[in-house]
Amino acid sequence: MSGMYEVNYIAAASLGADPVTTDTIATAFGLLHVLQVYTSCMMAVSVWDWLCCLKSMWVQTAFCSAVNHRSSAEWDVIWTARWSPVKVLYLWTRYYGLVAFALNLWLFNANFTADQCKPLHYIIAATCMWVTLGSEAILAMRTYAFLGRKMWTAAMMITMLIGETAFLLYVSIAGVHQTVLPIVTKGPCTASDAPGKHVVSGFWLAPVAFDLICTFLTLWKAATLQTRSSQLVKLFVSEGLFYFILVAAVNVLNAIFMFQSNVNIQNINSFLALILSQVLCCRLVLNLRTQGRGGTVHTSEAGTRPTVPAFAHPGRTHAETVNTVNIPLDRFNGKQQPWDDASYEHEHEHGGVKVHVAVERDVESAR
Numbered sequence: 001m002s003g004m005y006e007v008n009y010i011a012a013a014s015l016g017a018d019p020v021t022t023d024t025i026a027t028a029f030g031l032l033h034v035l036q037v038y039t040s041c042m043m044a045v046s047v048w049d050w051l052c053c054l055k056s057m058w059v060q061t062a063f064c065s066a067v068n069h070r071s072s073a074e075w076d077v078i079w080t081a082r083w084s085p086v087k088v089l090y091l092w093t094r095y096y097g098l099v100a101f102a103l104n105l106w107l108f109n110a111n112f113t114a115d116q117c118k119p120l121h122y123i124i125a126a127t128c129m130w131v132t133l134g135s136e137a138i139l140a141m142r143t144y145a146f147l148g149r150k151m152w153t154a155a156m157m158i159t160m161l162i163g164e165t166a167f168l169l170y171v172s173i174a175g176v177h178q179t180v181l182p183i184v185t186k187g188p189c190t191a192s193d194a195p196g197k198h199v200v201s202g203f204w205l206a207p208v209a210f211d212l213i214c215t216f217l218t219l220w221k222a223a224t225l226q227t228r229s230s231q232l233v234k235l236f237v238s239e240g241l242f243y244f245i246l247v248a249a250v251n252v253l254n255a256i257f258m259f260q261s262n263v264n265i266q267n268i269n270s271f272l273a274l275i276l277s278q279v280l281c282c283r284l285v286l287n288l289r290t291q292g293r294g295g296t297v298h299t300s301e302a303g304t305r306p307t308v309p310a311f312a313h314p315g316r317t318h319a320e321t322v323n324t325v326n327i328p329l330d331r332f333n334g335k336q337q338p339w340d341d342a343s344y345e346h347e348h349e350h351g352g353v354k355v356h357v358a359v360e361r362d363v364e365s366a367r
Contacts, residue, residue, distance in 0.1 A: 031262070031265055031268070032181075032187070032188060034268065035108060035190070035267075035268055036108055036109050038269075038271065038272075039105055039108050039271040040105060040109070042271040042272055042274075042275045043102070043105050043275070045275055045279065046097065046098060046101055046275045046278060046279060049279045049282070049283075050094060050098065053073065053074045053283075053286060054073065054074045054075060074094075074286065078090055078091070078285075078286070078289075081289075085141060086138065086141055086285060089134055089138045089141065090138065090282060090285045092130075092134045093131060093134035093135055093138065093278055093281055094278070094282050096131065096134065097131040097134070097274075097275075097278040100127040100128055100130070100131055101131075101274070101275065103123065103127055104123075104124055104271070107120060107121075107188065107189040107190070108188045108189070108190060110188065110189070111186040111187060112187065112188070112189045113186055114180055116189070117189035118178060120189050121176060121179075121189055121190070121191040122172065122173065124176065124190070124191050125168075125171060125176050125191065125200075125203065126173075128270070128274050129165075129168040129171075129203070131274055131277070131278055132168065132274065133161070133165055133168070134278075134281075135207075135278060135281040136161060136164060136210050136211075138281050138284065138285060139211065139214045139240075139243075139281070140158075140160070140161055140214065142236070142240065142284070142288075143157060143214045143217050146221055146222075148221075160210055160213065161210075164206050164207070167202065167206055168206065171200055171202060174199075175193070175194075175199035175200050175202075176191040176192070176193075176200060177191060177192060177193060177194035177195070177197075178191055179191055191267070192267050193258055193266060198258055198259060200258050200266075200267075201258035201259065202255075204251040204254040204255045204258075204273060205252070205255050207247070207251055207277070208247075208248045208251045208252060208255075211244045211247060211248055212244070212248070215240060215241060218236070218241075219237065219241070222236075222237045231291060232288075235291050236288065239283075239284055239287060240284070242280075243280045243284060246280065247273070247277050247280065250269065250273040250276055251273050253269055254269050254272075257269055
């Protein structure tokens with residue numbers, strides 16, 4: 001890499017331009033090379049994370065196990081699970097994202113003429129926006145479930161998603177501008193803001209606003225829970241906050257880079273933001289489903305009667321262990337409602353018969 005500038009300068013000098021133009025062309029060639037290597041590395045991260053999550057735990061490498069110590073394999077909690085909205089969104093975000101990233105990697109590394117790139121440069125934002133929307137839809141489902149599946153939450157999340165989709169479509173169609181390489185006849189196909197405009201920066205700021213609202217609602221709900229000490233609630237809040245801080249920081253950085261005068265570095269961090277969002281969102285689903293296998297927590301608000309744990313039932317004269325069995329009647333009438341990330345409901349909403357089996361012990365007689 002240390003000799004790349006010299007190589008690019010020799011190539012630029014062969015065009016016979018003046019020294020200032022030659023230096024500008026050499027710098028542009030260097031930045032394009034950085035973009036190609038950077039995006040290729042980010043694509044490798046996305047594929048690596050997919051392979052680590054896909055494999056069964058007992059065949060994972062030591063490095064994958066170190067990173068994935070809290071997650072079950074994708075096969076265990078996604079592919080073998082019943083179909084649900086979260087499963088569809090996960091598969092879309094993960095696998096459509098890999099296809100979209102591979103397509104963009106081809107555009108960034110192949111050679112195109114300006115005329116060939118003219119219709120193709122719209123594909124960059126038009127394909128990547130659906131990966132972003134898939135991640136946002138997962139966050140919306142998490143927020144809707146964590147807030148108790150309230151109608152106002154659903155209406156709010158749907159409205160926000162529709163608004164963000166409309167804006168990202170506008171940016172993808174009317175906002176992006178083909179980046180024309182100087183002098184050379186062929187090169188990678190890239191896109192950025194039109195000269196003097198900063199519309200594409202909104203492509204990165206819109207998800208920040210969406211994530212901020214979801215994070216605020218999650219923190220507000222967590223503050224009202226009596227079960228806030230639950231491991232599931234802690235995981236839900238801590239990982240959601242971690243996701244927001246990391247993805248928001250990169251998206252804001254991307255928006256700042258869009259104000260650079262050099263068009264060759266305006267979109268240099270785009271793949272970092274897209275792949276980071278995809279990887280972390282998929283990890284959120286896997287981690288939450290893994291933790292959910294250990295039990296369900298009910299998001300009852302402060303001031304309401306919380307769910308009494310099976311091992312603690314006050315008001316009895318004998319020490320008791322109470323086992324609660326919930327028999328979902330809808331399993332027998334064809335309506336299956338498996339547990340998933342949206343299963344934060346009160347017990348009386350399960351549509352089943354609850355059987356309490358009490359095993360009493362006479363503490364005094366035992367002594």
